Amino acid sequence: MPDLIAERCSYIAGSWVDGDETLAVENPADESHVTDVAVAPLAEIERAVVEARRCFDAGEWADVPPAERAQVLHALVDHVVARRDALIATMVAEAGQPVSFAERAQFGAGVALARGTIDLYLSMPHEDTNPVPVDELVRAGGVLSIRRHEPVGVVSAITPYNGAIIMAFQKLIPALMAGNSVILRPSPLTPVSSLLFGAAAQAAGLPAGALSVVVEGGAGGAELLTSHPAVDMVSFTGSTAVGRRILAQAAPTVKRVALELGGKSAQIYLPDAVGRAAAGAAAVVAATAGQACVAATRMLVPADRKDEVVEAVSRAYAAITVGPPSDPAARMGPLINAAARERCERFVADAQLHGGKVAFGGGRPAGLDRGYYFEPTVLDLPDNTNPAAREEIFGPVLSILGYRDLDDAVRIANDSDYGLSGQVYGADLTAATAVARRLRTGAVNVNVGGMFSAYAPSGGYKHSGLGRERGPDGIRAFQEVKHLAIKEQS
CATH class of the missing domain: 3.40.309.10 (Aldehyde Dehydrogenase; Chain A, domain 2)
Incomplete structure (x- = not known):
């Protein structure tokens, strides 16, 4: 097998951050030791949030025209593609997945999903005339009614072990295309493969703070990412039990929460x-x-x-x-x-x-x-x-x-x-x-x-989740809707 991905620490606000503690990654196929990954101190995970907030509020990524954001994200995907062999070897080692699944269902499908999501975003209207009956507009004195879709802000993306790469693509690309800043927190069971997104963000030239990838061994960082006042949205894929806790953690700050949870199909x-x-x-x-x-x-x-x-x-x-x-x-x-x-x-x-x-x-x-x-x-x-x-x-x-x-x-x-x-x-x-x-x-x-x-689109009814991923609905999930009523001054 090819060498694994070389990165072994978190990527936070444009730089690689080491830590005093390490997380041992195990190969479930034979219980062997794969590697050790540095755990990001909680203070550094909070810094990722603060820098994401700063980047968004300053418009360093959010104000970049969509066509230019698309170019940068295509470059990010290009970097992932260039490291295909190492990525597949890493997924196989840390998740015990068959090579064919890592190749097709994660890497191949993930790259296609990313490219398609970029194209879909560019094809959608993000500011258009709002359908208000003409007689209402006349009574209002000729008001122009506009519906505008804007980025949510700072997004925490929390991904599972069983589809670390495909789920990361599914969250990162629509969130970033919409102009959000994102902190990706992969499962502690399979953290290594997701570090490639930090390297790809650095290679593609994303502004510092637009994308961070944080590694932790427990749940303290995830709890911070779901409760911090500077985070506007949490996108989580995982169990229903954890999804319920995330809803509770997000409630005091009334965050938007998107959940893809369990199933018994x-x-x-x-x-x-x-x-x-x-x-x-x-x-x-x-x-x-x-x-x-x-x-x-x-x-x-x-x-x-x-x-x-x-x-x-x-x-x-x-x-x-x-x-x-x-x-x-x-x-x-x-x-x-x-x-x-x-x-x-x-x-x-x-x-x-x-x-x-x-x-x-x-x-x-x-x-x-x-x-x-x-x-x-x-x-x-x-x-x-x-x-x-x-x-x-x-x-x-x-x-x-x-x-x-x-x-x-x-x-x-x-x-x-x-x-x-x-x-x-x-x-x-x-x-x-x-x-x-x-x-x-x-x-x-x-x-x-x-x-x-x-x-x-994909998503669940009942205890299987809230919201949708993929498709136009999956893009709109990372956007706020603003109504503009405009009239010339008389």
């Missing part, structure tokens, strides 16, 4: 599409080991064909080779740490206590003594009240449930605190689309695993 198979279930099941665990908030970990099939599906999915999971990224035959890698594996073990045991059956897997794979591996697991559940059907496990555990008819399938799918994503499969496209329209979730994919595009 359903994949529904109409009677004419049951044969596709095994392939849909494999997609849940391959590449990510189920560590994806959009993973469709509840499979809903006709009750009278449930046994057939359980058997087919179990055969599909038995064919999945689990192993480290260094094994070219491996289709599924490790979980991020021991706690994640223990969570899977706990939910499998709890599922059985509540009447569920383990049809396949349920433990640690044989022959993998080191690394945080868990078998791809099929649970045959009696109903949707089972704990494994209610909670996000964030691991390679699929629950299969039977439904009586399509009304029952919709009821089961919607009977969840979450609503991030969903899938419907059916040869009858009209019937499948009708089911999709009834699901209370932010995205529904009909006969397709998903669509990832700079032009298509």
Whole structure:
């Protein structure tokens, strides 16, 4: 493998900042030590906020014309592309991701997302005539009504371990294109890869304070970034439990908060599409080991064909080779740490206590003594009240449930605190689309695993989040709306 990214400390307001403490980064594939990264002192994280505020208020980035901001951000992306091999090697080492996932789902998709977001921003109107009825304008004496979209200000971007680079692209590019100053705080579990954005900002010539990348080993810095009065917005991707805490921390200063949180997505198979279930099941665990908030970990099939599906999915999971990224035959890698594996073990045991059956897997794979591996697991559940059907496990555990008819399938799918994503499969496209329209979730994919595009929004209903990322809505999330009423002085 190529060398890893060389940066080992935080990038704050245009310079690299060391610290007295270090954070040890572990490779979850074999529990080896990857490297040590300097932890930014809390005072330096606060300085990142203060400098971001100064940069924004002085207009050093916010007042740069959008076309020029686009040139700088393309240069930032160019720098990331130039260090492709080191970035991929770093993602594989610190997250245990298969090389193909790091290459395509993070690097490739992230670069395409960044370029597309820049183009989308430039195509959108950010100041236009507000649609007020003509008679109202006449009564007001010929007032010109303008709607203007302006940057929010200082943005804290907090990203997860499972998609550190793609989530950073998803937050940084629209926020910076809109003219905001941003502090990026990656997960302490995978901090190294995100440091490349500091190097890219420096190489591209972003003003000091426009983008900082801070590393910490705990949560003190994140709490500061979600509560500091100088921060105007928090954009967070992670668990629902942490999202609730961020809402509470942001409340006293009434910050804007954008949250992409947990999910317990359903994949529904109409009677004419049951044969596709095994392939849909494999997609849940391959590449990510189920560590994806959009993973469709509840499979809903006709009750009278449930046994057939359980058997087919179990055969599909038995064919999945689990192993480290260094094994070219491996289709599924490790979980991020021991706690994640223990969570899977706990939910499998709890599922059985509540009447569920383990049809396949349920433990640690044989022959993998080191690394945080868990078998791809099929649970045959009696109903949707089972704990494994209610909670996000964030691991390679699929629950299969039977439904009586399509009304029952919709009821089961919607009977969840979450609503991030969903899938419907059916040869009858009209019937499948009708089911999709009834699901209370932010995205529904009909006969397709998903669509990832700079032009298509993502986000959740219910406990799966607030706001949207990507698409025009994702850009507007980083903007305030100002109304201008203008009239010539008489």
